[in-house]
Amino acid sequence: MDDAVRLESLTKTYGSGDSAVTALREIALSFPRGSFTAIMGPSGSGKSTLLQCAAGLDRPSSGRVLIDGEDIVGLNETELTELRRDRTGFIFQSFNLLPSLTAEQNVALPMRLAGRKPKRATVLAALAQVGLEAKAGSRPSQLSGGQQQRVAIARALVSRPAVLFADEPTGALDLTTGRELLDTLRRLAGGPVPAQPGGPGGETRVTTTIVMVTHDPTVAAYADRVLFLADGSLVGELRAPTAEAVAARMTDLAVAR
Template sequence: MPTMTSVESPVQLDAVHKTYGSGDSAVEALAGVSVSFPAGTFTAVMGPSGSGKSTLLHCAAGLDKPTSGRVTLVGTDLKGKSETKLTLLRRDHVAFIFQSFNLMPALNVEQNVTLPTLLAGREPDQAWVDQVIARVGLSQRVKHRPGELSGGQQQRVAIARALAARPAVVFADEPTGALDTNTALEVLTLMRELVSAGQTIVMVTHDPVAASYADNVLFLVDGRIVTQMAAPGVEAVAATLAQLGAQAKQARGQR
């Protein structure tokens, strides 16, 4: 398979292994993962607990260094890059939505949302910022600080912050986990629209409904991609997940 250019594939992993610990206590979190995430696509990463989903996300984003293999992010090979270079690369091209919101408590909603853009030395697009805040349902709360918001509302601020900067890649780890159903669907619809506009989203989720908004679902078991599904439907995703979970449980019981 020919190597994709950075424009075609902003995130690429080649034979990535990640081992934690050493000797008898070593745990192989990723066991030689090769995958590319093309520009303008929405990929969900799923699998039983402990399958390596978050490790895959962290290695792809340069937050964690692989034990071996190569990760290319927006055309840059991450191997040997200093923490400063990695930070600048992420600041300019990447956004994150984690389960922990990581909001600045002293800043209000609007200030939190525009902070990454300002830190990158760019002027926020106010019309777009207003639109994103409206889409996550927080137009009435723009002057509120995180301490005045519920957990679900804080997660919506974190999502708006990630989307407002219009990054090349959004890495999301259970982005709708703390949201009520209606807000979750609203946020997934917004993410879907961003992909249509050329953004690339890689999302770890356990929720078949969230996965059904993706173009493609990768299923991980024991650090390996065991299968994938294009144009995923909720029932098919749930059935595959249940089957893989049962197989993983059985395999662990036999060890």
């Protein structure tokens, strides 16, 4: 299977000796191209550490992380920076848009900071992927919270990354806006969703690999599968998840602890 990301025996330990804390234990996972995976677990389960190691933001203590088939663990800081810029994208709770720049300028900014001059068509295509091409000239203050987060997604997509990492992407959004954002992520991963008034809808041939950390079963249910972590270990997987099934699994984990 063609994997955008693969983790092999991934272990992460903080500290040493008696004070050592193992955040991840021998994790073996693959994220196929075009898949949408949610990662869940109790507080302290290791889900954020897993995301950071998989994205090259933190180095594992042992094991391998392969993005596009390349083992990134042995890369130096310059090589890692280039990989993160060119082959991965990131979405966080905060939108991190510059208020003085338009949506188009915000999307183009990372490439400009890297010394590149992005083609306007490429930037507009990224905005079109999230249904915001018509808002290219709007500043953040002229956009809703959901639209701002979609600009942040377009910014992450403009370099056409192999994988898009999302850390609680709906955390700063209300329920309705959060659902609209999740519909956008479903489209990017190639999944059909109902058309939204004033926005894109239906099938799409765009396929982006998405790895998302969330604590919300309703949010996780938008993914193709949900992975469950506990005490740094992978303890379960749920495919074609429903919010109810995810919530029940999380309850079981809490009881087991």
